[in-house]
Amino acid sequence: MTAAPARRGRPGYDLESLLLVAVKLFNERGYDGTSMEDLSRKLGITKSAIYHHVPSKQELLRLAVDRALDGLFGVVAEVEAQDGRAIDRLESLVRGSVSVLVAQLPFVTLLLRVRGNTKVERAALARRREFDRIVTELVAKAEAEGDVRADVDPAVTSRLLFGLVNSLIEWYRPGRGSTGTELADAVCKIAFDGLRLSPQ
Amino acid sequence: MTAAPARRGRPGYDLESLLLVAVKLFNERGYDGTSMEDLSRKLGITKSAIYHHVPSKQELLRLAVDRALDGLFGVVAEVEAQDGRAIDRLESLVRGSVSVLVAQLPFVTLLLRVRGNTKVERAALARRREFDRIVTELVAKAEAEGDVRADVDPAVTSRLLFGLVNSLIEWYRPGRGSTGTELADAVCKIAFDGLRLSPQ
Numbered sequence: 281m282t283a284a285p286a287r288r289g290r291p292g293y294d295l296e297s298l299l300l301v302a303v304k305l306f307n308e309r310g311y312d313g314t315s316m317e318d319l320s321r322k323l324g325i326t327k328s329a330i331y332h333h334v335p336s337k338q339e340l341l342r343l344a345v346d347r348a349l350d351g352l353f354g355v356v357a358e359v360e361a362q363d364g365r366a367i368d369r370l371e372s373l374v375r376g377s378v379s380v381l382v383a384q385l386p387f388v389t390l391l392l393r394v395r396g397n398t399k400v401e402r403a404a405l406a407r408r409r410e411f412d413r414i415v416t417e418l419v420a421k422a423e424a425e426g427d428v429r430a431d432v433d434p435a436v437t438s439r440l441l442f443g444l445v446n447s448l449i450e451w452y453r454p455g456r457g458s459t460g461t462e463l464a465d466a467v468c469k470i471a472f473d474g475l476r477l478s479p480q
Numbered sequence: 481m482t483a484a485p486a487r488r489g490r491p492g493y494d495l496e497s498l499l500l501v502a503v504k505l506f507n508e509r510g511y512d513g514t515s516m517e518d519l520s521r522k523l524g525i526t527k528s529a530i531y532h533h534v535p536s537k538q539e540l541l542r543l544a545v546d547r548a549l550d551g552l553f554g555v556v557a558e559v560e561a562q563d564g565r566a567i568d569r570l571e572s573l574v575r576g577s578v579s580v581l582v583a584q585l586p587f588v589t590l591l592l593r594v595r596g597n598t599k600v601e602r603a604a605l606a607r608r609r610e611f612d613r614i615v616t617e618l619v620a621k622a623e624a625e626g627d628v629r630a631d632v633d634p635a636v637t638s639r640l641l642f643g644l645v646n647s648l649i650e651w652y653r654p655g656r657g658s659t660g661t662e663l664a665d666a667v668c669k670i671a672f673d674g675l676r677l678s679p680q
Binding site: 310312313367419426427428429430431432433436437439440441443444446447448450451457458463465466467469470471472473474475476477 | 510512513567619626627628629630631632633636637639640641643644646647648650651657658663665666667669670671672673674675676677
């Protein structure tokens, strides 16, 4: 266990840099498996120095999952302001979600692992369900408009579509291989048009 | 913490039923976060009764992840014995993998959460990488045969394809909603042909 390296002349952490270390630790060991003691050791500062920034471990979790959820619901708001066909809004929602995932990878990873043992986790799960409901409605609308295949249940289609998006957290690492835009293109090509090349 | 219910007149557990309880507990609390003491309490039997069946916690993990991996490599062996086009073998591999996931859900879930902290975990990760390599080769072959889109890197396509399959562990629960075959159909329709309905 080594202390965090000195941060460019600053004597300690601000809330943002403290949050980043906490989220990394939660992702490695699980939220339940990480104590404020573990965090203080990792940061190389006392617990009371942490409490100067944030009142509890649960508040760190809340800040982290809200970062991810606010990003995703920001995309929802943009998409809901769009005119045009539902399938195009659905594609915008997928692209925007991939962008949020790439930009906020540790926060989205933590969000997707939340299990619902605390009030903060249950609130996060409720917002995730609301997001899923919005996706399913958009898939159903696109199906009603004749743009999405009707031989798969819209709830299953939306779960598979965002299962595909969310699976990126398992292997995508920023700075290695594809950029966020290339990744969003690949996801949309495969999800919307399939990997089969139709005979010309 | 309640003792396990009496099992149809049998006085205790055999290795199989013990393994099922262990895997459920590992999935709930994490492998690292589960002690033999926790398992003994959950089973309502002593630790020495557990050691009568299995020498260590790590051996329980090995049995569990090998169950999942043997299932997946069984599908690989079947697919490699098939003649015909690579894209059809790829589709068989996806269908077979969904079947294994549905039939062995707790074991596959555990396998997909393995992080590599122990010898058993590192061996499981090595077999997973071998599986991924086989998928990527099959995608590349199907691309060379002109059946799979060439505008996405085969390694990315194979990661997305199995990201989609593996995402089922997050929401699929046997006996609720779709059967395994319906699920495999939905996955193949979306992955191979896309959710967009092309204009006739």
